[in-house]
Amino acid sequence: MTAIDELLRRNAELGDIVPGDRSTPKPSMQVTILTCMDSRIRVFEIFGLKQGEAHVLRNAGGVVTDDMIRSLALSQRKLGTREVLLVHHTDCGLQLVTEDDFKDELERDSGLRPTWSVEAFREVKDSVRGSVNRVRRSAFLPHRDTVRGFVYDVRTGVLTEVV
Numbered sequence: 001m002t003a004i005d006e007l008l009r010r011n012a013e014l015g016d017i018v019p020g021d022r023s024t025p026k027p028s029m030q031v032t033i034l035t036c037m038d039s040r041i042r043v044f045e046i047f048g049l050k051q052g053e054a055h056v057l058r059n060a061g062g063v064v065t066d067d068m069i070r071s072l073a074l075s076q077r078k079l080g081t082r083e084v085l086l087v088h089h090t091d092c093g094l095q096l097v098t099e100d101d102f103k104d105e106l107e108r109d110s111g112l113r114p115t116w117s118v119e120a121f122r123e124v125k126d127s128v129r130g131s132v133n134r135v136r137r138s139a140f141l142p143h144r145d146t147v148r149g150f151v152y153d154v155r156t157g158v159l160t161e162v163v
């Protein structure tokens with residue numbers, strides 16, 4: 001049995017879950033939350049989020065890449081969001097690699113060197129500042145005044161504002 005089989009089994013057991021507002025794709029709180037794919041960050045629980053309230057964008061590190069800007073531009077311009085809440089976290093997988101080592105590994109195995117940045121970091125507060133600055137500097141985004149960056153401690157659950 002694969003993990004996907006197990007998830008499908010759980011889904012069937014849970015049945016159709018339909019509470020919350022499903023009337024519009026526009027988030028009612030007009031906010032986008034950007035965070036890491038880390039499985040310990042339970043975004044909906046941490047912020048008491050309900051269905052229909054916020055956009056949640058995730059990738060490795062919660063880093064503001066070009067693709068995050070793509071989603072943010074759509075979120076703000078077409079779906080009405082105005083604020084950005086960025087959450088990076090302690091003990092992130094991106095602190096376990098370096099830019100060159102990971103690219104070397106990919107090149108060794110595939111013969112290709114990626115053109116994208118791995119976005120590895122050592123100090124999580126620096127990664128928060130870097131990502132927040134990318135949002136604030138992006139000319140594609142109409143709403144850059146309310147952008148706040150935090151570190152989430154995956155062990156204690158404490159959220160600390162950085163910028």
Ligand SMILES: [Zn+2]
Pocket residue numbers: 036037038060061062089091092093094
């Ligand atoms: Zn992470």
